[in-house]
Amino acid sequence: MFTPHFLKSRLVPHIVNKCCISRRNNILTKNATIKVRRATSDDYDNVIEIRDPKELHGGYDPLPDTYKMLVESPKTIAYVATVNEKPVGLHFASLIDDEETIGLFGLRVSAKYHDFCIPQKMFYHHRTVNYETAMQFIGCTDGSSSRKFSTGFFLKSADKVMSKKMVQYLTSRKQIANKLMLNENNPTSAQVITINHLKELFSSHILCKYLFPEGRLLKYWMAYRILPSNIPLIMNKRTTTVASCFQQPNNALITIGTYAYTFNGLFYHLDVYGNTEANFKEHLYLHLKEIVCLAADNICLEIVLPDETTSKRIDKAFLQFGFERNNNSNHFRVDAWERSTKPILESENIKIAQNF
Template structure:
């Protein structure tokens, strides 16, 4: 490593092709890599920092972080290293660059619960496990999804309604509501963990995010988040479910899927539904089947959120 010329540079939108060339998108997350479609949106966000490690003049590694929780937490949002440069520690070089001269209380990340490197860091005490969620993946074609939704028609949900960023901020900070929805005092949306802070609502609600709420004032309260992106495997939509999972969830799925088909779809549609570990996944699968979505497995069935401090991580 000492013999290589390594330079860390701030990534801009003009670097899109060089970043995407680091690792072919089809080789990441079983073809469901979000970065090519999210890249420009992420770089437009004020809480995002992105860097590349340039080795001997070539983009070798990429690291992108979110700053959340009123500036207290830096979250690893995206990272990749070309295989030719594996083992050089380039991710940590960029991670150190990100936190240099900053006073972050915590460093957080989410990952597939099957990723050995993360599990090893938890076991060694380098990271603390904060929250785990299960997910299941479902697949259909865009044409079939449109056909089924058009057959159902423009159903008017009895309780489900869209939630804007202002109302979401009120939900996050309403202890009587949030303690039921988020008992670990965290909400994970689109793989990013957030504390229950009002300002986070405006980071959660991106141009790709749909938030649906039902019965938020009673014991059957439920809140769901949907985000979509195009990948080599098809159009992927992440849907996180918090609260009481019952028949009302069908209304939420209907609204999220309606939003999805309002965009151009060609090829496959993959829905990843995330939920608390104690949830019976068979119930969610039956609801997905109503919309013509069949269960499949693409890159695991669980995620883990971890947290540490800069001092512990770089000890």
């Protein structure tokens, strides 16, 4: 849980600066004030209006469903950037890794303010606060924008700690139900696991070295170190975790699914670790049994995989359960970056501020 001192230092709105940007498109006046402050549940309507959920993520934007849950979480703080008190930007910060890492995620900015350095101002707010921790940013990008972003304001001195490929598949609840009946069987290797099972996994050096070679577990936009304190954050009430072959490290597989309701239907995010050659179909079967009970007609399943995973085998498994690949998605990779947030010299603060 965030400490009282930690929270107190962030409840006070942080005035970034009086905006001295030229009046492009007459959006900002010369004396417009941009602030970064903590978001609350009462900001819901204004925050959702920052970007139309129907236009984001192909209509599968999870924010309308997850915003209040995130804001009320003791491990997460939401921040908004405001222009003359109106929210125009949003991002979240979670305290993870034995409270030694701040994980940033969920960044979005109003399309009208893309040219006014709002993301930079929000990250700058973090940099001016002495966290004495690492700061992590998870970016969902295609290859070209990943390279461009990696040279940007936040990542110039950051290290890429994880990179994986992403694929999206589409189907309907009816299709899943029909295919589950045709493929009905009792998995012999895979099973849904609990927190206690994950604790056992984290205590096995051999299994962790094979499943998590980067020393981190990426789950729904957050890259956790393999630490017991992270397990309650990984295994929350919206998570289904399936595992197989823990007694055979070279064949071990773990898949972690998280869901949200969206404008277009159900969004299900699946993170995959280990050997998909033998038991992936059993894993998918168990996740789909959960999905079919979640009462949504349209389904978008987004899967994040190690680069070496054979896409053809994964496509075949999804095809057997009535999915089709979403070739219109422009998200092909998930990149996790991390940088230090140790105190910054005053001269560097001035330099950064001048660049805004």
